[in-house]
Amino acid sequence: MGSGNGFFSTQAFNLDAKWLIDPQQLFVGPKIGEGAHAKVYEGKYKNQTVAVKVVRRGETPEEIARREGRFDREVAMLSRVKHKNLVKFIGACKEPIMVIVTELLLGGTLRKYLLSMRPKCLDMRIAVGFALDIARAMECLHSHGIIHRDLKPENLILTEDHKTVKLADFGLAREESLTEMMTAETGTYRWMAPELYSTVTLRHGEKKHYNHKVDAYSFAIVLWELIHNKLPFEGMSNLQAAYAAAFKNVRPSAEDLPEDLASIVTSCWQEDPNARPNFNQIIQMLLHHLSTISPPEPVMPPKRTTSENAVLPPESPGTSSLMAARDDVGETPKATVEDRPRSFFFCFNQCY
Template identity: 35%
Template sequence: MDLQHKLFQSGTSSQHRNNMLQSHRIVVERQWQETIDPQKLVLGKVLGRGSFGVVHRGTYEGQTVAVKVLDFGDSKITEATMAFLKEDFIKEVNVWQKLNHPNVTKMIGATMSMTKSCRQKIKKTKTESNFCIVCEHIKGGSLRSYILKNRHKKMPFKTFIRMALDIAKGLSYIHSQKVIHRDVKPENMLVDKQHSTIKLIDFGESIFEPSELFFTTGERGTRGYMAPEVVSRKPYGRKCDVYSFGICLWEIYCCDIAYTYNLDNLTPDIYQEMRPSIPINCPRSLAHLMERCWHIDPMKRPEMKEVVVALEEIEMLEECEDLPAVRGCFPLFGLERYKSRRNVDRCTVRNQ
């Protein structure tokens, strides 16, 4: 269990708590090792900006890479805040560097001591730091961008299933490594056009899963994808990622955004009842899987390895001659909608 969560649950005095946190940070920093040579890193143009970082295209030892440079915002941050940011950075690196899977973006290394030579192609901004993570460069952009670009087109059903399986396999793998992502959303998934795969990225909110459920001191992740138990600050574990996956599954199938309005001011009791409306043309087996993934009770959600099996079974339905080969990004209408539901149900019964 994370030390800060332990202290939050206990009645530890403020002074003792601060002392323990300081000791914990010292231990974390002693575990830090530079895993790249900053002299060999060169930053190029900005590819994107997030809440806590700026992503550049760069080169490292002749290889094109993506470089996430932490953005600390105010350059006048306090020493205490810097200590927290440094600890969070080390935690992200410690989690990410242990992961190795085709559906997880590969981390190459990290440094907390970028040099002037790193920035010979750009000017350092006031908000960027010397903390950076270097990972493989994926040319296809985010899954969110892909969805928005293709929302007026038809997506082959096999493309949808391939994407869903890639994400499910990536999450199943990180869960097998006792890691909880805690910010599963299309923005944190990259489309690798070269290998036709989806890869998870951004482990800034990720933690190693404790042996027991734990309380969090605040919300983690992004509302709309965040599990109700996280919003309510109740005990949670890896099933929070399963909930997030369920929302992503809906968005990929519908080529749309589940919630287009601000959810920040919703109370936990209202938030926990919210779910996207599943299109009537959605295959029954797929609709059932979405509903299981975003069930309000985490114990009733499937494990990600079970989701992989369920998606593979749904993929087999494509071989049924009555199942439409192409699924549109928008709901079908009239008789076509009725035929779609009827054909899927016939296929389901045939395979039971």
């Protein structure tokens, strides 16, 4: 049932057939990333180079139900939003294991890109351009009633030419409704809005009242980081940063920022969520600032160190590590050249 502001409550979903991945045609190569509940691999699907996110189901019935619900929501959201600054969704399957397939971006995460530049900072026009990419992606999500809840440099991926940023990882995204409360199982403390904290540490799964303005706060911290190329709340642990922001109203210093940008970050990270601007307003403020600064000096992008897009055979380390979740299975039998299956689906059957 839709709410008055265009945000909708979460409903159960059935994956449209056009988004259903055929595991027989999915080939998995080297691992390129890993999170708390998933691993990401380079792969091939129907001769297209892709990123393959494999979500672990968990062990207990409660954990399995929670992760399957999160997977269902992520796929439902990915399948209905499309924007040049969102990682392109290709498809998903839930059996034999939970897999999400997206386009593969070779520029690496924004976190790695910024680290490669330290101690230098991004040219201001480039930093603001990246911020515009992020704001446009967020404006698209919010227009569809989706809160990302985990906006941070690790979830922002660059294209190979390092000219465009795209938003990834909808694992914690939720649809917003003014009539329901949402759990506080949200992103990384350092970038999280203060209203997401209840005590010194967050009680996992506690119901909280909050809305899409949590993303505006996170955006302010990311923008500050883009400009300074420093970790926000430097010298504090994640929990110390969370406590300082939520209970002492501490924020990174905006004193040395140009007036326009200082206005953006300070308005976005205000304690009162209702006082924060929406992303349409943020985009207009960024565009205004961009019009006032001179073109950037040419900068050579850092040398890319990612591997070639080689697809590994089923017995390779990349595929073996994909199936290493079960310690009691033993080694994967090696097939002969004649009967060697090459599909992701078969590898699952062999190992489980």
